[in-house]
Amino acid sequence: MLDTAALKDLLAHPKKIVITTHHKPDGDAMGSSLGLYNYLIQQGHHTTVITPTDYPDFLSWMPGNPEVIIYNEKTEQADVLIEDADIVFCLDFNNLSRINEMGEKVRKSKSYKIMIDHHLEPEDFDDFRHWDINACAAAQLVYSFIVDVLDNKKLINKDVATCLYTGIMTDSGSFRLPNTTSAVHRVVADLIDAGAVNYRIHELVYNSASENRLRFLGHCLLNCLEVLPEFNTAIIVVSKQDLEKYHVNTGDTEGVVNYALSMASIRLAAFIVERKDQVKLSLRSKGDFPANEICKLYFSGGGHRNAAGGQSTASLQDVVNQFKTILPEYKKLLIQ
Structure with missing residues (x-):
């Protein structure tokens, strides 16, 4: 050294x-x-x-x-x-x-x-x-x-x-x-x-977004957002077809997860997107909720307590289902 x-x-x-x-x-x-x-x-x-x-x-x-x-x-x-x-x-x-x-x-x-x-x-x-x-x-x-x-x-x-x-x-x-x-x-x-x-x-x-990026964001919030009030959690799920339809480029998905987290009651937000050869997850949380722990334990990832990422080779729907099955383990932290 x-x-x-x-x-x-x-x-x-x-x-x-x-x-x-x-x-x-x-x-x-x-x-x-x-x-x-x-x-x-x-x-x-x-x-x-x-x-x-x-x-x-x-x-x-x-x-x-x-x-x-x-x-x-x-x-x-x-x-x-x-x-x-x-x-x-x-x-x-x-x-x-x-x-x-x-x-x-x-x-x-x-x-x-x-x-x-x-x-x-x-x-x-x-x-x-x-x-x-x-x-x-x-x-x-x-x-x-x-x-x-x-x-x-x-x-x-x-x-x-x-x-x-x-x-x-x-x-x-x-x-x-x-x-x-x-x-x-x-x-x-x-x-x-x-x-x-x-x-x-x-x-x-x-302040440099393209029109496609704004329309993609609108699509995410209108059609891809699911709120799970019993866990104070919100999920945005995006398929490969969505990415193709809105001509999504590198960087266009950045920050989308923060819109889900911006709701007053939400403590955990997930952006789950289907890429060419794997499914990527971006998690954001409020307070002391350990988003990085979920990514590390279940999705081969990690990061910071309030901002983490992971990935999976399972199908998009399987990843969404897996994420939802994890939430009961963290319910006390999510609803406190």
Whole structure:
């Protein structure tokens, strides 16, 4: 394992660096990755962000985005970069399975692996770990990595600040989730002072929906929403046919589950969607209800207490039925 002094020495001279994050990256994944990218290139490091898969168009405006390589589109080029890297930064994930077939490439690479993450139960594959489950976002940890670990706050310029602000904003639910502490707001204030234009970032992320996306959202709320009042739970179930009908693109389903959770009586919301080769679940909860426990125990997933995900190879209806049969086990927590 590297200690802080050894890490600083390693980064003291230009290195070949790869930054990667989890598949289907969200705002925090891309914000933290591009924030770190824009920091490292100022020091002359040869840095590349490689994502396992594509990501939403509403994140494509961030500084550095044109240089991102999508692994399943440019696999050979990405493999060479990973194999030749001196350092691989792993952001917003702590298990190599989260980067799909890239995982074994990273594991076999002779590079130093640096994990920056806030999820539970990290896999032991890294050489340096900046990890805190109480952080609201990986982007918050990238900020503290630059400022507290590397003692280099002066290099948080407008591009770095813009990306990190995006990550914190999206993963904190626009600063409304319980882990949005006073410390988070102080970080955000620093990022705004460094050049992040908060209102413009919000507009680019949240006010850029397509007509198809809005019609899909309306369909979800009108036709796919089921409320289970005896469990204070709401479910939105979407089939492959729904996705095709509304020409749903990457990112169009993001945040739909939060509409189900927005009802006053609901403590647990599930968005269950049928994909090409599996069924994906996104769970959101209020208070201390452990959404991550359900995903971990029953749906090969995990996450945070109030925001978690999972998957299953069973049929869509079987997954819905399984989810409903689990609810009685948690009734006391759901109705308290």
